[in-house]
Amino acid sequence: xxxxxxxxxxxxxxxxxxxDVEAIRADFPILTRTVRDGKRLVYLDSGATxxxxxxxxxxxxxxxxxxxxxxxxxxxQLAEEATGAYEEARAKIGAFIGxxxxxxVFTRNTTEAINLVAYAMSNAVxxxxxxxxxxxxxxxxxxxVTEMEHHADLIPWQQxxxxxxxxxxxxxxxxxxxxxxxxxxxxxxxxxKLVAVTQQSNILGTINPLEEIVAxxxxxxxxxxxxxxxxxxxxxxxxTTLGADFLVFSGHKMLGPTGVGVLWGRYDVLDKLPPxxxxxxxxxxxxxxxxxxxxxxxxxxxxxxxxxxxxGLGAAVDYLQDLGMDKVEEHEKAxxxxxxxxxxxxxxxxxxxxxxxxARGGAVSFTVEDIHPHDVxxxxxxxxxxxxxxxxxxxxxxRRYGVPATTRATFYVHTGYDDIDALAEGIRAAQxxxxxx
Amino acid sequence: xxxxxMYQEIILDHYKNPHGRGLRDPFDAExxxxxxTCGDEVTLRVKLDGDTLADVSYEGMGCSISQAxxxxxxxxxxxxxxxxxxxxGEHFMTLMQAKGDPSVAExxxxxxxxxxxxxxxxxxxxxxxxxxxxxxxxxxxxxxxxSVADSAGAPATHPTAPTTGGQS
Numbered sequence: 001x002x003x004x005x006x007x008x009x010x011x012x013x014x015x016x017x018x019x020d021v022e023a024i025r026a027d028f029p030i031l032t033r034t035v036r037d038g039k040r041l042v043y044l045d046s047g048a049t050x051x052x053x054x055x056x057x058x059x060x061x062x063x064x065x066x067x068x069x070x071x072x073x074x075x076x077q078l079a080e081e082a083t084g085a086y087e088e089a090r091a092k093i094g095a096f097i098g099x100x101x102x103x104x105v106f107t108r109n110t111t112e113a114i115n116l117v118a119y120a121m122s123n124a125v126x127x128x129x130x131x132x133x134x135x136x137x138x139x140x141x142x143x144x145v146t147e148m149e150h151h152a153d154l155i156p157w158q159q160x161x162x163x164x165x166x167x168x169x170x171x172x173x174x175x176x177x178x179x180x181x182x183x184x185x186x187x188x189x190x191x192x193k194l195v196a197v198t199q200q201s202n203i204l205g206t207i208n209p210l211e212e213i214v215a216x217x218x219x220x221x222x223x224x225x226x227x228x229x230x231x232x233x234x235x236x237x238x239x240t241t242l243g244a245d246f247l248v249f250s251g252h253k254m255l256g257p258t259g260v261g262v263l264w265g266r267y268d269v270l271d272k273l274p275p276x277x278x279x280x281x282x283x284x285x286x287x288x289x290x291x292x293x294x295x296x297x298x299x300x301x302x303x304x305x306x307x308x309x310x311x312g313l314g315a316a317v318d319y320l321q322d323l324g325m326d327k328v329e330e331h332e333k334a335x336x337x338x339x340x341x342x343x344x345x346x347x348x349x350x351x352x353x354x355x356x357x358x359a360r361g362g363a364v365s366f367t368v369e370d371i372h373p374h375d376v377x378x379x380x381x382x383x384x385x386x387x388x389x390x391x392x393x394x395x396x397x398x399r400r401y402g403v404p405a406t407t408r409a410t411f412y413v414h415t416g417y418d419d420i421d422a423l424a425e426g427i428r429a430a431q432x433x434x435x436x437x
Numbered sequence: 438x439x440x441x442x443m444y445q446e447i448i449l450d451h452y453k454n455p456h457g458r459g460l461r462d463p464f465d466a467e468x469x470x471x472x473x474t475c476g477d478e479v480t481l482r483v484k485l486d487g488d489t490l491a492d493v494s495y496e497g498m499g500c501s502i503s504q505a506x507x508x509x510x511x512x513x514x515x516x517x518x519x520x521x522x523x524x525x526g527e528h529f530m531t532l533m534q535a536k537g538d539p540s541v542a543e544x545x546x547x548x549x550x551x552x553x554x555x556x557x558x559x560x561x562x563x564x565x566x567x568x569x570x571x572x573x574x575x576x577x578x579x580x581x582x583x584s585v586a587d588s589a590g591a592p593a594t595h596p597t598a599p600t601t602g603g604q605s
Contacts, residue, residue, distance in 0.1 A: 036439065374475055374500030374567065375444075382440045390475040398476065404498050405476045433440060434449075434501075 012341035014417050015334050018327040021416035027053040027319075028414055039384025042422045047202055047230060047363050047410030048388050049252045052316075056255055059315035063308040070304045072281055086307050089314030090297075096317045097247065098238035099264050105297040106305055109261035110229040111152040113248035114196070116263055116300060117225060118156040120273040121194070122163045132274040135223065137193050139165035144188050144195040144222070146171040146179055147400055150202050151393040153227040157196055166193070173400050177204040177353040184216050192222040199231035203392040203408060204353030205336070205363040207231070214243040223269065229253055233412075234332055234361055236325040245269050255320065255413075256313035259306045270296035277302040320413075328413055332362040335411045335420060339364050342424040348436065349427060352401050362411040365392070368427060370436045373407040379430035380407075385422055442537075442557035443564070444501065448509075451551065452501040457511035461494040465582035470574040472566050477503045481574040483582050488518050493575065502555070502564055507571035509552040519579045525549070526572045533569055535559045 025031050028051050035041050043051060063085060069078035071086040091101040107113040124136035137143070143157045147170055161168045169187050172180045179197075188195055195217040200207050210226060217224045225246040231237055232247070233254035239247055246269070251260040265273075275282055275293055279302040284292040293299045320328060337357045343349045348369035354360045368376050377389035388408045391398045398405055409423055431437040460467075464482035471478045477499030484492040493511050497504060510529075514522035528545050529552055535541035537560035546553045558568045 372500040374477075374502070374564070378443065378561070378564070379440060395476065404478075433444070 012338050012345065014338060017331055017334055017416065019323060019331040019413055021414060024053075024323075025414045027055065029054060029057070031414060035384050035386075036382055042383075042385040042419045044409040044411065044415070044419060044423060045386045045388050046233075046253070046412035046415075047408065049258070050233065050255050050412055051414070052257065052312075053255055053319055055319050056257065056312045056315045060257060060308045060312040063311045068308070071307050072298075073304075082307055085311050086305065089310045092314045093262060093310075093317055094264075096321065097232065097264060098240045100267070102295075102297060103239075103264055103267050103270065105263040105265065105270070105300040106310055107248075107261040107263050107300075108259060108306070109252070110227065110248045110250040111156075111261075113246075113261050113263035114153055114225065114227070115156045116276040117194075117246055117248075117265075117273070118160040119276040120300075122160055123274045123276065125164060127274045129274070131272050134272040135193070135269075137164045137166045140191060141166040141193045142169050142189070142191045143167070144169050144171065144192050144217075146197050146208075147173050147396050148179060148201045148204065148206065148208075149196065149198055149394065149396075150227065150229065151395070152229070153196050153198060153225075154396070157194075167191075171197075173397070176355075177201075177206050177401075178359075179206070179208050179213075181209070181212060184213065188213070188216045188220060188222065190220050192217065192220055194223040194225060196225040196227065198227040198229075199237070200234070200361045200363070201353070201394070201397070202230045202363055203365050203394045203397050203406065205360045205365070206354055207235075207359040207361055209359070210242065210244070218243070230361065230363065233320075235329040239264055251309065251313040251316065254313075254316055256316035257306075257309040260309035260313050262313075263300070265296070267296065270300070273300075275299050275302070279303050281305075323413060331413065332411050332415075333357050335415055335417070336360065336362040336364065338417060339409065339411075339420045339423070342420055343427070346424060346427055346431075348431065352398075352403065352406050362415075363408060364410070365406040365408040367403050367406055368430060368436075371430055371434050373405040375434065376407045376427065376430045379433055380423070380426040383422065383426045383429065385419075385426050387423070439560075443561060445554040445557060447551050447554040448501065448505040451505035451508040455504060455508040457494060457508065457515065458496070459494055460496050461492060464492070464494070465585055466578045468574050468578045468581065470570055470577070472499070472503070472570050474566070475500070477567060477570060479503070479507055479571055479574050481507070481571065481578050483575070483578045485519070485582050485586060488520070490514050490517055490519055490522055490579070493578075495571070495574075497571075499570070500564075500567055502558055502567040503570050506552070506555060506568045507574075509550075509555070510571050510575060513550060513552055514575065519583060523576060523579060526576060529555075529572055530569065532556055533559050533565045 030051050067081040069082040071083040090104050094101045094104040121137045174180045214224050224244040226244040228247045228249040232249040247264040252258040282302045350367050352365045373389040390405045464484045467482045469480045479497035481495040542556035555568050
């Protein structure tokens with residue numbers, strides 16, 4: 001059932017939603033459970049981790065029940081079939097972002113994917129193979145991030161700089177919740193080795209103008225890593241038009257299992273990077289005196305991989321493609337617009353981040369006057385509404401906007417207007433409970 | 438609504454009208470504790486008079502539970518010997534681990550006074566850290582103040598440098 005146009009409250013618009021919310025909800029077993037004494041689960045925390053449709057759970061079960069074996073080793077039939085399932089999923093996940101399969105490296109999550117690149121760049125300093133020293137970072141070099149980054153796209157670069165003597169620089173934020181690109185040309189300069197930037201802020205919802213940043217970075221010969229943890233699940237992303245050198249994202253935020261993330265890298269760049277983790281699977285020839293390594297992506301996949309999870313992520317990609325990523329994006333845009341209007345109707349509520357849906361995704365962070373986010377979250381939880389509270393692993397962002405923490409609602413394919421109505425009512429209930437209105 | 442079991446009237450009173458708030462001089466030790474999962478912070482000072490907590494002063498920001506807890510703690514521990522205050526802290530910890538068991542709260546009611554109202558918090562694992570933060574800070578600050586006093590062979594006249602302690 002598609003929810004239809006109607007007016008609600010003081011006038012928040014309910015445009016028809018592109019996705020059939022009721023049909024989609026039926027695919028998510030967890031949405032049938034209740035919480036806190038029989039309340040319907042209103043799950044508005046997909047930005048932290050998404051729920052999983054039955055199709056993904058079935059794919060993992062299928063793998064374990066039918067073909068489970070360690071891929072890329074052994075010559076028995078199960079090993080062949082497990083390898084086939086693993087590599088088929090790699091091709092599928094690559095196609096989802098417009099990439100060939102040999103540019104897709106599986107990691108544990110976005111965090112590990114970023115660490116892989118950061119450690120490869122410091123390992124490059126002491127690599128014995130000359131081509132592996134191509135992207136070495138050292139004193140006098142600079143790494144650029146933004147004040148908007150999730151800790152996962154900040155700390156690995158801080159640490160890289162500490163290990164190598166390079167300098168960390170960053171682009172600041174405007175009062176409106178956008179990247180401040182006024183000094184882009186000075187911050188990103190001929191000393192810059194890499195620019196790491198999120199495509200969509202996990203706390204502000206801001207979608208960044210990557211084109212301008214990529215153009216400047218490449219003009220000075222720097223690599224660009226795009227954190228797609230909050231964009232790849234929610235909008236079409238194609239690496240052929242993105243222009244970046246790396247794109248990283250997590251399976252668990254896009255309906256897939258935990259324990260699998262993706263590093264996409266341009267093949268010619270990946271090929272010049274030394275390994276991060278070493279061991280089985282990633283070697284070419286091993287002798288006691290020293291060893292050589294496989295080409296990408298195997299060079300970066302040491303040990304038996306998270307095979308069932310990769311197969312599950314393949315099923316998640318199928319699910320999203322069946323819905324259509326264009327529709328997913330439109331769906332969330334409609335919900336975000338509605339949520340921003342509903343929240344604007346509540347006195348004392350301030351949205352931290354862009355106030356309209358222009359270049360903005362569905363992460364809506366807000367404060368409620370005189371009620372700490374933890375306490376807002378507790379009242380919402382009591383009503384069955386799951387939101388995230390705190391600094392959202394982006395402490396510099398909350399500090400920038402002068403708040404100790406925020407409450408954050410995030411949306412996905414099963415989110416409907418009813419969920420946002422519940423959120424708005426819940427905020428009013430919190431205000432009543434704490435006597436602030 | 439289950440909310441009332443956590444947000445007892447007494448807790449909301451401490452939150453809205455905190456007791457003993459503000460950082461005061463002189464002091465023997467100062468600590469800064471944060472709850473890294475949510476950003477709650479407390480800066481806490483202790484002033485000893487011999488082995489007795491002559492004053493516990495604090496500033497902090499955070500949720501109602503964390504702020505009310507430090508206020509209730511102030512009432513409980515000021516004027517008590519350090520060992521007795523820390524023992525009370527242990528009992529508060531026991532209360533936080535009670536998973537809402539009313540018999541635990543009953544046993545501790547006399548000793549914990551207003552702080553027994555936090556019994557409802559023990560049903561919410563994510564919030565226990567909020568209630569415990571100030572007690573962790575007190576334990577840390579007391580230990581530092583006592584070690585300063587020990588090393589000086591007499592109660593310290595100069596405060597120790599502020600230190601940052603994390604609880605994670």
